[in-house]
Each structure stands twice: as structure tokens, then as C-alpha cells.
Amino acid sequence: MSVFFMFRNERRTESKCGWEVIEEWNNMTEKQKKSYEKIAKQNMEKYLEEMEAYKQRKEEGSANPKKEEDEMMKIHKQEALELLKKKEKTKENRQKKKKIADPNKPKKPASSFLPFRCKT
Numbered sequence: 001m002s003v004f005f006m007f008r009n010e011r012r013t014e015s016k017c018g019w020e021v022i023e024e025w026n027n028m029t030e031k032q033k034k035s036y037e038k039i040a041k042q043n044m045e046k047y048l049e050e051m052e053a054y055k056q057r058k059e060e061g062s063a064n065p066k067k068e069e070d071e072m073m074k075i076h077k078q079e080a081l082e083l084l085k086k087k088e089k090t091k092e093n094r095q096k097k098k099k100i101a102d103p104n105k106p107k108k109p110a111s112s113f114l115p116f117r118c119k120t
Contacts, residue, residue, distance in 0.1 A: 003036045006043075 004025055011021045025033075 003040045007036050
């Protein structure tokens with residue numbers, strides 16, 4: 001994070017307007033800005049150390065990328081098979097639920113609305 005942003009975040013708690021913070025920063029002496037520069041430098045060093053540690057962990061973890069990829073493929077295949085089975089079961093249930101229409105069943109009478117439609 002840049003030195004100015006650190007200063008701005010500190011001043012934000014005092015709920016100052018953005019322009020006031022910029023003017024205050026511009027009016028500060030180099031000696032006053034030094035403390036923020038020191039903190040920014042420490043933060044950058046800490047970040048670089050953490051990034052180096054992260055890269056090492058990542059390299060160690062990816063030593064067997066082929067193995068990880070194979071495991072992921074197995075998991076995806078299992079999930080796909082489970083979804084397919086569920087889909088087949090629901091399809092079977094739908095087919096079982098369909099009722100066979102009785103051809104001798106009487107039909108409903110026509111609605112009384114139909115004869116009174118607008119005649120044009």
C-alpha cells in the first residue's frame with residue numbers, strides 16, 4: 001500500500017473530506033511523511049516474505065499435479081454418474097405416474113362461455 005493511502009486510511013477515521021486529506025498531505029513536511037514511509041516499507045517487506053513462503057508452499061503442493069488431476073477426474077465422473085442415476089430414477093417415476101386414459105370415460109360438457117363470444 002502506498003504511503004499516501006496509509007495516511008488517508010488513518011485520517012478517514014476522523015471523517016474528513018477527501019480534499020482536506022489531500023491538502024493536509026501536501027502541506028506535510030518530509031520529516032512528517034517519513035514515519036508513514038517507514039511503516040509502508042515494513043509492510044512491503046512483510047508482504048514479500050509472505051509471498052516467498054506462499055510460492056514455496058505452492059511448488060511443494062504441486063509436485064504431483066498429475067495425481068491431483070486424476071483424483072479430480074474421478075470425483076467428476078462419480079458426480080456425473082450420480083446425476084445420471086437420479087435423472088433416470090425421476091424419469092421412471094414420471095412414467096409410472098402417467099395414468100392411462102380410459103377411452104370409455106365421458107367427456108366434460110362444453111363451456112357455456114363459448115357460445116357467447118364476440119360475434120364478428
